[in-house]
Amino acid sequence: MVRTLIRRIVDSVAAGQKYHLRVVFSDNSSYDSTRLGDPDVTIIFRNRRAEWRMAFGGMFEFLEAHFAGDVDIVGDQGLRRLVNIGFRKPYGRFEHPLTFVKRRILEWQTNNKDFAQAKRNATFHYGLPTEFFRLVLGETYGYTEGFWRDDTRTLDEAQHNNFDMICQKLRLSPGDKLIEVGPGWGYLSMLAAEKYGADVTSYGLVASQNDAMRMQMASRNFHGKLTLVEKDHRALADEPSRYDRFVSVGVHEHAGRDCNEQWIRSIAIGLRPGGIGLISATFNMRKRPTNYCTIKHIFPGGYIPSLAETLILMEKYGLDVRSIENLSYHYHRSVGQWLRNFESRWERIRAIDPVRFDEKFRRTWLFYLGGAAETFEAEREIINCFHITFVKGHFARRGAGAPMDRLR
Numbered sequence: 001m002v003r004t005l006i007r008r009i010v011d012s013v014a015a016g017q018k019y020h021l022r023v024v025f026s027d028n029s030s031y032d033s034t035r036l037g038d039p040d041v042t043i044i045f046r047n048r049r050a051e052w053r054m055a056f057g058g059m060f061e062f063l064e065a066h067f068a069g070d071v072d073i074v075g076d077q078g079l080r081r082l083v084n085i086g087f088r089k090p091y092g093r094f095e096h097p098l099t100f101v102k103r104r105i106l107e108w109q110t111n112n113k114d115f116a117q118a119k120r121n122a123t124f125h126y127g128l129p130t131e132f133f134r135l136v137l138g139e140t141y142g143y144t145e146g147f148w149r150d151d152t153r154t155l156d157e158a159q160h161n162n163f164d165m166i167c168q169k170l171r172l173s174p175g176d177k178l179i180e181v182g183p184g185w186g187y188l189s190m191l192a193a194e195k196y197g198a199d200v201t202s203y204g205l206v207a208s209q210n211d212a213m214r215m216q217m218a219s220r221n222f223h224g225k226l227t228l229v230e231k232d233h234r235a236l237a238d239e240p241s242r243y244d245r246f247v248s249v250g251v252h253e254h255a256g257r258d259c260n261e262q263w264i265r266s267i268a269i270g271l272r273p274g275g276i277g278l279i280s281a282t283f284n285m286r287k288r289p290t291n292y293c294t295i296k297h298i299f300p301g302g303y304i305p306s307l308a309e310t311l312i313l314m315e316k317y318g319l320d321v322r323s324i325e326n327l328s329y330h331y332h333r334s335v336g337q338w339l340r341n342f343e344s345r346w347e348r349i350r351a352i353d354p355v356r357f358d359e360k361f362r363r364t365w366l367f368y369l370g371g372a373a374e375t376f377e378a379e380r381e382i383i384n385c386f387h388i389t390f391v392k393g394h395f396a397r398r399g400a401g402a403p404m405d406r407l408r
Contacts, residue, residue, distance in 0.1 A: 046071065061099065067293075123207075177199050184209070243270050244272060247280075249280040252310075253305065260309065260313060280388075290302055
């Protein structure tokens with residue numbers, strides 16, 4: 001019965017698709033979705049338990065079995081191809097009741113409402129060794145969409161382009177007090193301080209990442225006004241009207257399922273009237289859960305926010321949106337490069353710490369990076385990357401100290 005169900009699932013998933021799927025069961029019997037040609041992807045079950053998980057547990061139980069080594073996926077870009085198919089078919093899009101229960105429990109356990117838990121969540125991901133992120137992200141350590149101009153040739157160029165464009169969108173001037181929440185390894189904060197003369201404060205929540213940022217400042221012979229503090233985003237609410245400019249890049253997804261309003265409120269309090277801000281993040285249009293495997297293995301406490309809800313909250317707290325720019329093409333191209341770096345440099349990554357960077361880690365990150373790339377390609381998976389540029393206060397009638405034209 002179990003194998004009959006798996007055959008039906010394979011037929012359903014493969015129907016109308018360009019890929020030939022082969023399943024090899026734990027008794028070495030096999031099943032092909034078509035008789036034409038060699039298989040593009042081969043799914044190999046190592047035990048009966050894994051077969052049961054696929055048949056009765058849905059896509060994410062199948063992925064969990066793969067991460068655990070109970071299922072092998074063979075073929076060029078095999079896992080990414082399965083994700084691609086999954087986005088097109090109900091098997092990959094329907095959240096199984098078991099997964100729903102496990103996700104809701106995990107969301108409760110890792111909820112960012114608790115400040116200490118928010119710090120643990122951030123450290124889980126960003127507390128990985130700095131060298132790992134250098135190998136994947138490049139010399140800028142830019143964990144952003146980048147900006148790929150026609151003449152851009154490298155990932156580092158694209159990341160620099162994006163950081164510089166953000167500084168221009170913020171209309172930075174010498175002496176402007178800029179708050180960056182979640183500076184990563186510091187490239188944007190250093191650029192804003194050195195090139196544009198801003199007086200920068202950076203809120204970094206992860207201690208080891210902050211240490212790495214300080215090392216970057218020293219190695220780059222940084223000269224400028226930059227204060228790095230270990231604080232949560234919401235601590236901005238303790239500094240009313242202190243800052244002229246606000247920026248967060250690739251951070252708003254860490255507000256979590258229940259804290260979007262707290263984060264928007266803290267921005268509104270921390271910015272002075274007429275101050276300019278920019279949020280760069282990935283968004284769904286409507287509220288929908290972030291998938292179970294991502295919040296379990298990659299970003300605990302993470303949540304892809306609703307753009308519509310975020311804009312409503314910004315209006316509620318007096319943040320006047322001036323432009324929304326879609327940079328999904330650039331994000332897709334950057335994440336594709338991260339994936340290639342991860343695959344081609346895996347042996348160097350593993351050598352950093354063979355215990356931490358084991359086969360399970362490799363498989364979960366291939367799912368994360370390959371799935372992210374496919375998300376931006378899939379027609380029915382409506383996730384986009386936006387720059388939201390805004391001004392604190394509504395100045396349509398009096399224009400007091402705020403730019404009247406479109407910020408871009």
